[in-house]
Each structure stands twice: as C-alpha cells, then as structure tokens.
Amino acid sequence: MGQNISMIVTKQKTDNISKDIIHFIDYNYLVLPLDLDGFEVERIIEELVQFDTLENIINAKNKLSSESKKVINLIDNLNINTFVLSHYSEHGDMPIDVFDFIVKESKVIKNKTNDVEDILNYFTDFTNDIDFEKYWNFKRCLHHFNKEKEKTYFVVEVKASGPIPSDYSMIAFGAVIVDNSLKRTFYGKLKPISNKSIYGHHGLSEIEIQKFAEPEKVMNEFYEWISINSIGKPIFVSPNNGFDYRFISWYFHKYSIENPFIENNNEYNNNSININDIYKGRKSNLDLNWKNLRGKEYTNAVDDAIQSAKIFKQITE
Template sequence: MPYVMVDIESDGPIPGDYSMVCFGAVVVEPGLSRTFYGRLRPISEQFIPEALAVSGFSREECLAFDEPTTVMEKFRDWLSTLGKGRLMFISDNNGFDWQFINWYFHHFLGENPFGHSSQNLGSLYKGLAKDTFVNFKHLRKTLHTHDPVDDARGNAEALLQMKDMGLKISFS
C-alpha cells in the first residue's frame, strides 16, 4: 500500500468557493524520489489575498496555470504508476489538504483514486509518542517553505523517522 504524502496551497479556506493554487505529492519510501507537482488555474473569482500570498504566487500568475481537469488527470495517471492496491493519502493537515484533493478529484474527474479516507501525520505521531500535546515537526529535514513538494517531502521524512522510532507501517 503506497503512502502518498500530499501538501496543498490554496487561496481560501474551502474548495469550490476558493481554489487550490498548487499541490505536491511524494511517495513515502527511502530516497523520496517519486514526486508530483501541479499548479491549477483558479475555479472561482473569490480569493483571500493573505491566503494566496502564502503560496508565493500572484493572482495574475495563477490565472496562467493549467486547467484543473488536466492537472487532476495527470495526478491520477501518476498515481496509477505507483502499483496495485490501495493508495494511502497522508498529510500534515489532512482536514485541509484532503478536502481540496478529494473535492477536485470528484468535481473534475468523478472519482478519487485514494478512495474515501486519509491519514493525519500529526495524529500518528501523537499516538506513537502517547502524548496529545507533542508535535512531529522537529522530525523534518527539509525546511517548510510552502512549496508543496518541499513540505510534502519534509513530512515524508518525518514519517520515515516515525517508522525508525517503532511505528508499525508498511510502505509497499
């Protein structure tokens, strides 16, 4: 079961009313060499300037990005190369990242190759540490830059560290 660490950047708090600006994905495995990156044209006229600023892109730049359908098709096709079996979506904040990826897959392609569930990296670490007040972010090696591939890579590094710490998990 391949674990795919995902991070998204958006121009607002919810999909549909606001747009996913870009996202990155990293297959969690030694080397972290299999990655995906997509930039998507806005689907709405609405955006929150402060939210968009986090991505580092201007609204004008976003308007020149690829059509969402095309990006989601490419992401689905990339995911299909990861092998047979169930794909596991995991992210630092799956309540946020999942809602955008799930909505975009269903809205533009009619289905989500990840199915109907996701995992939260922070919750896994809290369970491993047996402490709901701890944070995993010290386990990242790659700096958190708001480039979604960098951020997904750093989170994947943390998950690999958790496995070394005794988390029972299989990445195949």
C-alpha cells in the same frame, strides 16, 4: 475457459475474520472465495442439505467430510447465520454448473419457497454490482487479495487560497511517494476556480497563477500518476489531512474520474492518514504537535511534501 468460482457471501458483519483468510468487502457484502471446484461444492451441498438448521450442522461437523468440515468451521468461526455458499462455472459464456446452499437466520433453505426468493433478493445488489473479473476464479481472487494487502503511501501538501474548496481555490499541490529515494514526485499547479482569497498566493504571482493548467487536466494527470505508481492500495498521507485531503478529494470528485484514495466510491472508506495523529500515538501524548520536527514552509508544494515525507518515515520506521 469462462468463470469458475466458489464462494461464501453474507451481509452480516463479523470481527472474527483472520487477515490471512482470503476475503473482500464489496458493497457491504463479505465475500470469501473458496479453493473448491464445482464437484466438491456439489458434494458439500448434498451433505449439508440433509440438515434443517445451521446449529444441527455445527453439532454434527465432526461426522462430515473433510471438505464440508472446513467450510462449516469457517462459517462457525465467523459467527454468521445468513449466507449463500455458491458455485458458478461457465464455458463460452454458457453456464455449466450453478450450485447454491442457502441459510437464512440459521435455517437451511431447501425448497423453492418465498424464503428462497427473499434470500436471492438479499444478494441482488451483490450480483449486479461486483466486479466479476475479480471473482473469475480462485487464483485471480488470491492475486487481488495479496495486491490489496500491499499499500503505497503518498504524502500530499496543498496550497489553497482559503479554508474550503469551491468557495476558494487549490492553487497548487505536491505529492511524493514514500520510499527510500523520495524522488518520485508530482507537482500540480491549477488555475483558480474562484477570485476569493484569504491565504494569499503562497509566494506565487497572480500572473503566474493565471497561466496554470485547468483543474480537470491536472487532476486527471494526477489520477493517472497515482494509478501507474501504486502497488496495492494508494494511501493519502498529510500533516493536516483535514485540510489537504478535503481539497484533493473535492477536486477529484469535481474534475476527474474518481477519488483513488477511497474504496467502492464511498468517502466513508477513505484511505487517509494524519502524520500528527501518528506522532501523538507513537509518543502516547495527545498534547504533542509534530510541527516542532518541521522546518520552514516552502513555496513549492513538492518541497513541503518531501519534508513531511521525511518526518513520516522518521516517525514510522
């Protein structure tokens, strides 16, 4: 069996989508997989294509079949007017059924005109870039959607020789998974990439630091550890993520496959949390600082991370 998927795809932004509706944001596209087979989509399209505008369809939706009415109610609730309702199925890599219902700025596109070419070009990036393994069928979409709703929190603490990566080195970092035990940890010790130092070596000797592993080896091992231990999205947590996340992200981009704490390889979509911000929010006081909850700073970055994770749990539970 090959791919067999029905979906609605749009580039329009909407704030009206329920968290319970199966959907994905991929490359600025909103994708809504539908639990419909090719025969059902074909019947829906045959019914909807009789109308000239989306407004006419919405006004007549109570006269539509139950399948068409569900689709139109979804579109109406999303408040979108440019989209493609599509079905694609194949067998042995050979297409069997391909159906598209196209609406552009509320106009139902019926003929092979420039409008069709425009709207198909509109979705070129989507068809070129998306992971078709995820959109193989509705069941697989449901699996990915439920998985993406889950999150694994990683508290990370960085020891660096200065305020910015590249000019200064990340000497060590510790990470711990936030669970009941706080025993799943990672300790990264990295050979310096620069001789510059403002903050010193955090209690570590120069001889010891020079024996640390190359950054590429450490960051790839960290990436693999995160991948193995993540259920759903990995979330970066730090008491000062403006500092800690800056180093971890830069080192991932420089020395590893990618940064696992971002989505779609886009740093604007980073999944990072500042413990101090959560503390201020919970207490409804922007002048508070979580440091009064913290004890001493350790030489071992893992010990720092465990201490911060305990505070994170205390604040959020």
